[in-house]
Amino acid sequence: xxxxxxxxxxxxxxxxxxxxxxxxxxxxxxxxxxxxxxxxxxxxxxxxxxxxxxxxxxxxxxxxxxxxxxxxxxxxxxxxxxxxxxxxxxxxxxxxxxxxxxxxxxxxxxxxxxxxxxxxxxxxxxxxxxxxxxxxxxxxxxxxxxxxxxxxxxxxxxxxxxxxxxxxxxxxxxxxxxxxxxxxxxxxxxxxxxxxxxxxxxxxxxxxxxxxxxxxxxxxxxxxxxxxxxxxxxxxxxxxxxxxxxxxxxxxxxxxxxxxxxxxxxxxxxxxxxxxxxxxxxxxxxxxxxxxxxxxxxxxxxxxxxxxxxxxxxxxxxxxxxxxxxxxxxxxxxxxxxxxxxxxxxxxxxxxxxxxxxxxxxxxxxxxxxxxxxxxxxxxxxxxxxxxxxxxxxxxxxxxxxxxxxxxxxxxxxxxxxxxxxxxxxxxxxxxxxxxxxxxxxxxxxxxxxxxxxxxxxxxxxxxxxx
RNA sequence: GGCGCCAUAGCCAAGUGGUAAGGUAGAGGACUGCAAAUCCUUCAUUCCCCAGUUCAAAUCUGGGUGGCGCCUCCA
Numbered sequence: 001x002x003x004x005x006x007x008x009x010x011x012x013x014x015x016x017x018x019x020x021x022x023x024x025x026x027x028x029x030x031x032x033x034x035x036x037x038x039x040x041x042x043x044x045x046x047x048x049x050x051x052x053x054x055x056x057x058x059x060x061x062x063x064x065x066x067x068x069x070x071x072x073x074x075x076x077x078x079x080x081x082x083x084x085x086x087x088x089x090x091x092x093x094x095x096x097x098x099x100x101x102x103x104x105x106x107x108x109x110x111x112x113x114x115x116x117x118x119x120x121x122x123x124x125x126x127x128x129x130x131x132x133x134x135x136x137x138x139x140x141x142x143x144x145x146x147x148x149x150x151x152x153x154x155x156x157x158x159x160x161x162x163x164x165x166x167x168x169x170x171x172x173x174x175x176x177x178x179x180x181x182x183x184x185x186x187x188x189x190x191x192x193x194x195x196x197x198x199x200x201x202x203x204x205x206x207x208x209x210x211x212x213x214x215x216x217x218x219x220x221x222x223x224x225x226x227x228x229x230x231x232x233x234x235x236x237x238x239x240x241x242x243x244x245x246x247x248x249x250x251x252x253x254x255x256x257x258x259x260x261x262x263x264x265x266x267x268x269x270x271x272x273x274x275x276x277x278x279x280x281x282x283x284x285x286x287x288x289x290x291x292x293x294x295x296x297x298x299x300x301x302x303x304x305x306x307x308x309x310x311x312x313x314x315x316x317x318x319x320x321x322x323x324x325x326x327x328x329x330x331x332x333x334x335x336x337x338x339x340x341x342x343x344x345x346x347x348x349x350x351x352x353x354x355x356x357x358x359x360x361x362x363x364x365x366x367x368x369x370x371x372x373x374x375x376x377x378x379x380x381x382x383x384x385x386x387x388x389x390x391x392x393x394x395x396x397x398x399x400x401x402x403x404x405x406x407x408x409x410x411x412x413x414x415x416x417x418x419x420x421x422x423x424x425x426x427x428x429x430x431x432x433x434x435x436x437x438x439x440x441x442x443x444x445x446x447x448x449x450x451x452x453x454x455x456x457x458x459x460x461x462x463x464x465x466x467x
Numbered sequence: 468g469g470c471g472c473c474a475u476a477g478c479c480a481a482g483u484g485g486u487a488a489g490g491u492a493g494a495g496g497a498c499u500g501c502a503a504a505u506c507c508u509u510c511a512u513u514c515c516c517c518a519g520u521u522c523a524a525a526u527c528u529g530g531g532u533g534g535c536g537c538c539u540c541c542a
Contacts, residue, residue: 011471029542030542031542032540037542039542040541040542041541041542042542043542044542045542047542072540073540074540156470156537156538157470157471158469158470158471158538159469161469162468162469162470162538163469163470163538205540226542227541227542228472228536228537228542229537229540229541229542230541230542231537232537232538233538233539234541256542257542258536258542259535259536259542260542261535261536264534264535266536266541267542268540268541268542269540269541270539270540270541271541292479295479295480295489295490296479296481297480297481299472300472300473300480301473301535301536302479303479307478307479308479310491311478311479311490311491311492312479312490312491314491314492315479315489315490315491318490318491321505322505324504325504325505354481360481362480362481362489362490363480363481363482363488363489365480365481365489365490366480366481366488366489366490367488367489368489369489369490370488370489373489373506376504376505376506377505377506377507379505380505380506381506433500436500438500438501441500441501442500442501442502445503454503454504455502455503456502456503456504457499457501457502457503457504458503458504458505459498459499463503463504
């Protein structure tokens with residue numbers, strides 16, 4: 001069965017057939033690095049990371065490219081505010097980006113190209129667009145001529161005439177048409193600038209993605225992703241530029257994630273209702289944020305609130321508890337006929353079916369829950385589970401985790417001293433319990449809870465975990 | 468003004484023709500010194516409203532109501 005993906009180009013689900021069998025080229029619009037990323041920026045990161053992980057898990061050879069827009073008006077402005085150069089601002093927030101991405105367990109892309117390191121490629125592409133009669137030069141600026149490109153508006157489902165009917169028209173402009181957009185901007189005084197055939201200047205926003213995707217993935221490639229707010233004009237412009245320069249080609253499948261909302265309003269920089277990811281990470285771990293983001297289909301809107309993250313936390317704990325029980329049962333496992341083989345096969349099939357259907361992570365997570373429930377019941381009913389079952393179940397969790405990226409807790413190194421002290425405390429508590437000294441026992445349990453260690457007494461002894 | 472999306476339990480959320488997944492919260496029970504975790508049972512005669520198509524609709528069609536988004540930097 002083929003993977004089905006919803007392609008914005010045709011507004012429908014289609015069979016995913018890569019250009020080259022077994023290989024996928026994937027480009028995703030990355031952040032403009034003038035601030036820490038907010039939760040709205042985090043969604044495409046996690047969504048497309050998950051899609052990439054799934055394609056890898058399904059056996060495709062994936063080349064994943066995500067750019068950094070490291071030169072732009074907002075970066076320059078921020079530099080003035082922070083008294084740093086544009087390059088310093090970009091470097092600062094790119095470093096911060098990688099910290100945030102790591103917290104979300106987003107794997108680094110194969111290539112993270114930066115605009116400032118690809119000026120040559122961009123200039124060459126702009127020249128091609130001019131040579132092919134799709135752009136014009138005005139006083140050191142270069143503009144794309146949308147009227148030269150009949151397909152303009154196809155991705156976003158709008159016609160040039162419709163847009164002009166009701167839209168506010170930019171005034172006092174040198175552009176021939178209000179929808180023409182800058183490929184190259186002439187330098188203003190005291191701004192970073194690069195040499196070009198049209199004078200000193202810098203690239204427009206859209207051209208970078210066309211130039212860099214072409215460089216690393218070729219003129220035609222498989223998947224292009226990004227937030228739904230990039231459909232127009234950014235992605236529309238990318239298509240126009242790339243096809244104008246290369247006489248066709250470009251991305252075959254356009255995937256767009258829905259928005260994060262706050263009180264049902266879009267979280268956005270202009271509305272000022274955004275939450276920086278690092279502020280959220282003060283209260284909830286990256287795994288929880290990731291789980292929250294994947295518990296809704298990627299094209300649907302998700303509303304943000306602490307309550308929703310709290311629910312995500314509880315849900316993820318249920319899965320993790322099941323995994324703890326599995327790990328614990330290893331000690332008492334024996335060689336015995338496997339009983340879970342079919343359960344595991346069903347869970348895996350349900351997971352694959354869900355992910356194959358336009359990466360339905362919400363349904364895939366449900367498959368994980370169903371499996372946890374079956375596994376818990378099995379481990380409860382069997383004092384001596386089968387080693388084969390244990391091994392296969394662990395592998396299934398590993399599979400789930402390699403795709404969803406937050407099922408299993410990350411290996412955390414406890415400092416030796418703290419670990420030793422905790423063991424000592426637990427021994428003292430066990431002694432107290434032996435004497436039915438419940439006051440001491442509960443005092444220790446409550447005290448540890450206050451520092452984030454949860455104790456659970458089981459027939460096999462006490463078990464602890466971080467809250 | 469143009470284009471588009473959404474409406475499922477207290478909350479979150481799958482499900483696009485065959486008789487409502489999953490999570491969370493709640494209720495009862497088992498286990499426990501008490502908890503926690505886990506297990507068992509329970510929790511939408513019904514999917515915003517109205518009409519239609521069909522043997523059959525949350526799912527399709529038409530109309531209505533409500534909410535949101537894009538058209539401008541935005542993921």
